[in-house]
Amino acid sequence: MREVHGMALSIDRDHGPDDAALIQAVPVDPAAFAALYARYRDRVYWYLRTRTASTDDAADLLQQVFLQALDRIDQYKPKQGPFVAWLFGIARHAASNHNRRRRPTVPWDLVPEVLRPISDDDPESQALHNESLARLSDVFASLDADKRELLVLRYIVDLSFAEIGLTVGKSEAAARQQMSRLLRSLKEQHREDL
């Protein structure tokens, strides 16, 4: 049986080739996709973790997303936007389909229990930390899914407004404006809570 050369994962994501070079190399060198996987795995996983009820589900979707990305890599056209936006478009669809199939509703827990650190921090830091999370929990409970996703894509996944726009099907200006309004709304709610 013919052996397959393995996928190298020890890629320096910050200093390696850019996405376009890797994508172009994928057809002749599958290891190039390994580099893309290593580069975006964590961010996609963080996003999926906020959209699923368990790490198992998030990991299942992670596999699904990257398999789909690998299958469709030839369909990605740089002129339509950065690769990360294209990839997160796949992730969004996968998460939405997953939730539709598996459960009628899946709560958005932006900081799932498993991610809350068991910390050795001093009590004061821990208290501040808990207070911060409590504030956010109250706030997020009142937001619809689109607004929560906007916050996830910006503050967890760290997409730019242009990338967010392409991911969710809006213009950069619209994404930026929506975030601005959302933050003002959160600010007002915070004032009322005081």
Next chain:
Amino acid sequence: MKISKDRCPEKGDSDIDLEVIVNDLDHMGQLCRSAIVPPQHEARVVRALRERAAERSWQDTSRWLPRHLFARHRPLALAAAVVVSLVAIVGGAYATVSTLSRVSKMSGADNILTQNLGTHVNRSHTMAGYTVTVKRVYVDSNRVLIAYTIHPPATRKRQWNLAADNLKVTTASGVALPNRGYVNASEIGQPDATLQWFDAASVTGDPKELHLRLTVPWIDGMEHLPAPPTSQPSATGGPHGLPTSGLYGSIATDPANRPNGVQDPYMHDFRVFGPLSFDITVPFEGGREVDVHQQVRAGGTTLTLERVVISPTETRAYVSGFNSKQSHSVEGNLSGDGWTDEDIDGGSTGVWYSNGMTVFSYLGSFMNKHGAWTLTVKSTFTANETPNPVSGGPWTFHFTVP
């Protein structure tokens, strides 16, 4: 990973309450970014990606089957071909599975072997030492399937991905059937096997059998070079450098030698010229056609699901209403009570545009799916006047399959 410093769209805002919120969000972000993919899941994902990468061989990007895309400059039905070169994936479990079985499974047509559908042909022709054997042919309402193997001559060189790249199928009335795709399996010790399929939608009248002529203009393959190439390897493989005509039995090689990893550090493409022909008569398996004619409007666009054609190896949904002059990608998800199109083992989907219709294709058998079906269509398109892609739909069609 570097984190962007731009956290507030309204830069310069010194509002304390806003700062608190943004700091909380930053804190939440840092917390979430401390999570890692659990090691047992990471190993599984990497293995799955490795297997998928191993299954695919990109010799020519034009051979990829675009799952959801058709472009403005290709308004006609795409001559899409998927070359899936099956090389060793995991150990002994695959050793006893023939390459022919594998290509059947990969093209959603496993049932032609398990249910013994189609016609056993087992007819061979040899040119320049390469023996092409047509093993089985099958025809239903949606596609014509041709399964064949290629045995190379006994040489010291290792050759693989042997396939009749430009196989043509014509009916007795001279109609050339469009090529819709193929899968190829290559394994040491077995002849290379290919399952190629052609569009049978033009076959009308529900005949008992079809008379087909298969023409093999040439055989393409890849060959291991024992010595380093004399020319510089092409970084991206480049376009095929093989001629499209040659004397019968002659062999041309592509001068663009390419590195191919550890196992075959140097290799090149080659082409063996025919032509070879096979005349074959095969029973027509037919299928079921459901006339739907349902209109759904969304986002200012009305689509009509005209009909659904269900055959033992493929299901197609014909939708009218998309503007072929717009460049966009479309996606159609098929589902029913307790199943989706993703459940089919070995299945895959495709989409193309033909004669005013957008055709959604689902390889695999849905013959036993009766009752309520749902087709959900989505699109992303870039209209001429807008720079950014716009999501369209979804258009959801509900219909009953008796």
